Amino acid sequence: xxxxxxxxxxxxxxxxxxxxxxxxxxxxxxxxxxxxxxxxxxxxxxxxxxxxxxxxxxxxxxxxxxxxxxxxxxxxxxxxxxxxxxxxxxxxxxxxxxxxxxxxxxxxxxxxxxxxxxxxxxxxxxxxxxxxxxxxxxxxxxxxxxxxxxxxxxxxxxxxxxxxxxxxxxxxxxxxxxxxxxxxxxxxxxxxxxxxxxxxxxxxxxxxxxxxxxxxxxxxxxxxxxxxxxxxxxxxxxxxxxxxxxxxxxxxxxxxxx
Numbered sequence: 001x002x003x004x005x006x007x008x009x010x011x012x013x014x015x016x017x018x019x020x021x022x023x024x025x026x027x028x029x030x031x032x033x034x035x036x037x038x039x040x041x042x043x044x045x046x047x048x049x050x051x052x053x054x055x056x057x058x059x060x061x062x063x064x065x066x067x068x069x070x071x072x073x074x075x076x077x078x079x080x081x082x083x084x085x086x087x088x089x090x091x092x093x094x095x096x097x098x099x100x101x102x103x104x105x106x107x108x109x110x111x112x113x114x115x116x117x118x119x120x121x122x123x124x125x126x127x128x129x130x131x132x133x134x135x136x137x138x139x140x141x142x143x144x145x146x147x148x149x150x151x152x153x154x155x156x157x158x159x160x161x162x163x164x165x166x167x168x169x170x171x172x173x174x175x176x177x178x179x180x181x182x183x184x185x186x187x188x189x190x191x192x193x194x195x196x197x198x199x200x201x202x203x204x205x206x207x208x209x210x211x212x213x214x215x216x217x218x219x220x221x222x223x224x225x226x227x228x229x230x231x232x233x234x235x236x237x238x239x240x241x242x243x244x245x246x247x248x249x250x251x252x253x254x255x256x257x258x
Contacts (some may be wrong), residue, residue, distance in 0.1 A: 003054035003085045008048075011075060017092065018058040033178060034071060042071055044078045046178030051052040051083040061095035062255060063113075069095055069114070073121040080122030088125040089118055092126035093225075093253050099131035100139075130224050130252040133175075149178070149252045154186045157220065157250070164218040165245055168192055170210075170222040172235045180222050192219075194235050208232065215243035225253035 008029050010018030023031045031047035057079065059072040072089065079087050099110035111133075118126060119142055126144035131137065137146060161167060167189050171180035173196040184191035192212025219239045226232050226249075236247050 004052045005054065007050050007053045007055045007084075009055060009057045009075060009079070009194060010073050011057065011068065013062065013209075014058065014069070014092065017060070021058060021090075032075075041075055042067075044071070044074050046082060049082060052085045054086050055079045055084040055115060056088045056090055058090040058092075060091045060092045062253075063257065065095045069117075073117055076118070076123050078119040078143075086124045087122055088127060089123040091118075091126060093129045093255070094128045094131060094136070097136055100133040100136055109139075111136050112139040132224055150182065150186075151203055153222075153250050153252075154183065157183075157187055157248075161189075164220075164248075166217040166238045168212070168214055168217045168219055168220045170212070170214065170219045170235065170239055172196070172221055172231055176223055179224070183220070183222050187220075191241075194238060196231060196234075210238050210242050212240045217244060218246045218248065219244040220248045220250060223249075223251045225255050226251050227255045227257050229256065 006027055007026070008018065008022050008027055009032055010029050012034055014105045018029060029192065033045045033047070035043040037043065057072065057075050059068060061072060072091070076087055076089060076198055094114065096110040096114050096249065099108065102212065103108055115136070119132070125142055126140060127147065128144070130146045130149055131146055133181060137144065167187070168191070169184040169187065169189060170192045171177050172194055174193060177193060181191055190212065191193070191216055192210060195209040195211065197208055199205055221232065221235050221239070232249055236249070239247055
């Protein structure tokens with residue numbers, strides 16, 4: 001199938017990223033209006049036709065989550081109703097990614113709902129980065145690409161590895177263990193684990209046990225995102241209490257909620 005020219009559209013959530021992408025590709029961002037009415041409803045209008053064109057919407061869904069998600073959906077539908085040939089949703093951070101399974105009775109799988117909404121709005125493809133759980137890819141019926149910061153992180157860690165003292169990779173929780181193992185293998189260093197448990201349905205978790213040896217070693221704590229920072233702070237304290245020297249923290253998504 002033939003598509004027309006590439007058309008880049010930026011949401012209001014990450015204009016700096018959209019501008020960087022446009023500059024790198026040497027493709028200008030297309031003009032559009034995004035208006036918020038007094039009743040908090042959103043209105044989107046394109047400044048030019050996208051009929052038959054290959055359109056990309058760059059919009060992250062970090063806080064404010066619901067506004068940014070709704071703006072993404074409205075922009076996708078606007079392009080679809082204007083007869084775009086293909087629409088790709090570029091979502092650096094996918095909201096509700098932690099709600100990826102039914103691990104309690106009477107709860108939703110909200111990540112699946114978000115995937116469904118993106119498809120119903122009219123997206124043909126999606127691009128995102130380092131999903132909290134790999135199975136979220138299966139929630140989409142449309143094709144997509146999940147990019148990763150792993151190689152950028154590893155290149156940086158290799159550049160400073162010689163300055164570290166017997167480094168060890170530490171996964172901030174067991175759910176990230178497989179990905180942490182990839183870091184350890186790429187750096188050719190040992191791997192340790194932190195057991196973390198959530199005691200309720202809030203954002204608080206407790207780091208309970210360290211599995212592995214960090215004594216007299218520099219610890220590299222890896223995770224996919226940092227939200228309130230509570231779990232990472234506990235992880236740092238735990239490895240310090242177990243004799244770690246310097247502690248490095250590396251992650252992909254700096255949500256950094258207050």
